[in-house]
Amino acid sequence: IDNGINFGLDLKENVMKNAKLLGDVDKSQVFRVGIHWGPFLSMGPHTVTGHADYFGPIVNRAARVAAQCEAGQICVGVPMGTDEEPPDPGPTVEVDVLGVKQLKGISIEMAIFGCRKKDKEEES
Numbered sequence: 001i002d003n004g005i006n007f008g009l010d011l012k013e014n015v016m017k018n019a020k021l022l023g024d025v026d027k028s029q030v031f032r033v034g035i036h037w038g039p040f041l042s043m044g045p046h047t048v049t050g051h052a053d054y055f056g057p058i059v060n061r062a063a064r065v066a067a068q069c070e071a072g073q074i075c076v077g078v079p080m081g082t083d084e085e086p087p088d089p090g091p092t093v094e095v096d097v098l099g100v101k102q103l104k105g106i107s108i109e110m111a112i113f114g115c116r117k118k119d120k121e122e123e124s
Contacts, residue, residue: 001037001076005089005115008033008074013117026072033074034066061110064103068112077103077110087113094118 016027041056065077076087080100087095098112 001035001087002089004035004037005074005076005087005093008035009093009115009117012072012074029071032066032069032071034062034064034069035074035076036062036065061103061106064106065110065112068098068101068103069114074115076113076115078113080109080111082108086111087115089115092118 011033012028012031015030019027019030021027021030036058038058038061039056040054040058043052043054045051046053061077065075068077069075075098076095078084078086086097089095094116096114096116098114100109100111102109
């Protein structure tokens, strides 16, 4: 899960620094990332791009978690009532509890966490 969180945060940072977008676009609001983990049912080539396309309940859960994010946010969903721990992506990442939600099509409640890179002052 740490890799997924850091990927999302690095993607956001890269878009902010390097993306050249047309029009008056707030680069910090371009996307949202929902992260959940577990086994997928199948994988195959995307019909247009040929890149890997994943299928199964875990993909649906990640999409539901992403729907809980505000634009520009990286969120992680942790099932309640399991032995799963909140994410701990390391000392450079701040993790905030956003709430416990009953997500559409998911039988158990999910704790939703927002993740962001700490400012240099916060790291010390």
